[in-house]
Amino acid sequence: MVSEDRIQLYIPALRRLAVSYTQNRQESEDLFQEIAVALWKALPKFRGDSSERTFVYRVAHNTAIRFVSLEHRRSDREYAVYENETEPASPDNPELDAIRNQQWKALWRAVRELPVIDRQVVLLRLEGLSMAEVAQVTGFTEGAVAMRFSRVRRQLSEKLSGARKEER
Amino acid sequence: MTEEQDNGLDTLLMEAWQCGVTNEGSEQIDMKRQIERWAQAFDRRIFWRNLIEYGAGVVVLVRSGLEFASGERHWTIPLTSVVITFFILGYVWQKHRRARPVDPDANAGEYRAALLARIDDQIALTASARYWYVLPVWIFFVIVFITGALRTPNATRILQFGVEFLLATAFAVLIVWLNERYGMRGLQKARQRVESLNTEALNQ
Numbered sequence: 001m002v003s004e005d006r007i008q009l010y011i012p013a014l015r016r017l018a019v020s021y022t023q024n025r026q027e028s029e030d031l032f033q034e035i036a037v038a039l040w041k042a043l044p045k046f047r048g049d050s051s052e053r054t055f056v057y058r059v060a061h062n063t064a065i066r067f068v069s070l071e072h073r074r075s076d077r078e079y080a081v082y083e084n085e086t087e088p089a090s091p092d093n094p095e096l097d098a099i100r101n102q103q104w105k106a107l108w109r110a111v112r113e114l115p116v117i118d119r120q121v122v123l124l125r126l127e128g129l130s131m132a133e134v135a136q137v138t139g140f141t142e143g144a145v146a147m148r149f150s151r152v153r154r155q156l157s158e159k160l161s162g163a164r165k166e167e168r
Numbered sequence: 169m170t171e172e173q174d175n176g177l178d179t180l181l182m183e184a185w186q187c188g189v190t191n192e193g194s195e196q197i198d199m200k201r202q203i204e205r206w207a208q209a210f211d212r213r214i215f216w217r218n219l220i221e222y223g224a225g226v227v228v229l230v231r232s233g234l235e236f237a238s239g240e241r242h243w244t245i246p247l248t249s250v251v252i253t254f255f256i257l258g259y260v261w262q263k264h265r266r267a268r269p270v271d272p273d274a275n276a277g278e279y280r281a282a283l284l285a286r287i288d289d290q291i292a293l294t295a296s297a298r299y300w301y302v303l304p305v306w307i308f309f310v311i312v313f314i315t316g317a318l319r320t321p322n323a324t325r326i327l328q329f330g331v332e333f334l335l336a337t338a339f340a341v342l343i344v345w346l347n348e349r350y351g352m353r354g355l356q357k358a359r360q361r362v363e364s365l366n367t368e369a370l371n372q
Contacts, residue, residue: 008199016185036203037210042272050273059272062279066270069283069361103184111185117368120276125178126185139277140369150174157177 007039010056013127020111020123021064031067038063053129054136061120061137068116110159118152125149225257242315252304259300263293277369284362291355298344309336 018032042059050058111122117138124134131149135142232246232253267289270282310333317329 005200007203011199012186033206036199037207038272040203040207045273055273058275058279061276062272062274065276065280065362065365066283069365070287070358104187107181107184115368116365126182128182128186137275139275153174153177153181156181 006052007036007043007056010060014056014060016127017060017064017123020108020119021068021116031064034067035060035063050136051133054133057124057127057129057133057137061124065116106160107156110156113159114152114155118148121145121148122152122156221260222257225253228253242319244315245312248308248311252308255304256301263289280362280366280369284359284366287355287359287362291352291359294347294351294355297347297351302340302343302347306336306340 014035015028015032018028018035022028022031039056039059042055046055111119111126114122120138121134121140124137125131129137131142131145134140134145134149138145140148229250232249235241236243236246236250268282268285270279270286272279274282313329313332313336317325
């Protein structure tokens, strides 16, 4: 059984998910709130038919899909604003944080450019879900997930190495 | 690429991704209480939305009841008002009750299908608003004008009835146009977005 306390464990992943579906800080915060509320409301209905992770990511991604389909307004200008607002998380080790943040931004940009369905598969894999779990969340077969992820992994890797060359 | 290299790349990507946090991630607040507050705010929004939606109908019913009892206006006017208000409220209520549920814990494919069905229902409801909302309200106004004209039948009153009738009709046409121009357009766009996701899911 997923308890309200255990939602706390998924907060960083849910924040990353919200950031990946939205264009700016305000939208990301709105989506994060919607996901949190959707999970809160769905918790009493969870019967343990799937794993806790699968349940949480199903609700989160479905809420994100509803958000981008029904409420989201796209704007390139807002996209740029969000990118500039992203900052290192902890002030304890600023150099390491800066490197990590740079890597994350490059990866985030590459993920953000993917079509939504590919993005779903990649986000789930990047959060550490197995192919079988990704299949349960997306409704694809495991084979389809593997094929899709393999293609997108190649694209991500090319984009990231391209970004590294540009930095040099 | 070998499987081993793929796994290595996956691990690198996962590590790079999972260390990524934004400003909000560093907050040290009690998220459980925060989410509880958001859920309560959400419930309050729904409560007020329903109250406004149905409350307006209840106000009309009470007012019509008082008019009927006092005999202030001809009995046909409050009676028509009650019948039309009951019809509109009843129609909206049964549409809400029959709305197909969208299970947030469904897999993504099932969820998109349910979302599409829900949007189609909303499109059908919005498209038919001319029949279940605009037409009954227009009929009410026409009855009010006719009743007024019949109680004091003179040339001026008949002319006034003609002007009122034309204004009410123009207003009804305007409401239908605005509804189809703006209300429907948003829903059609949402439908296209979900459809395009379904197409994307079919393409490997």
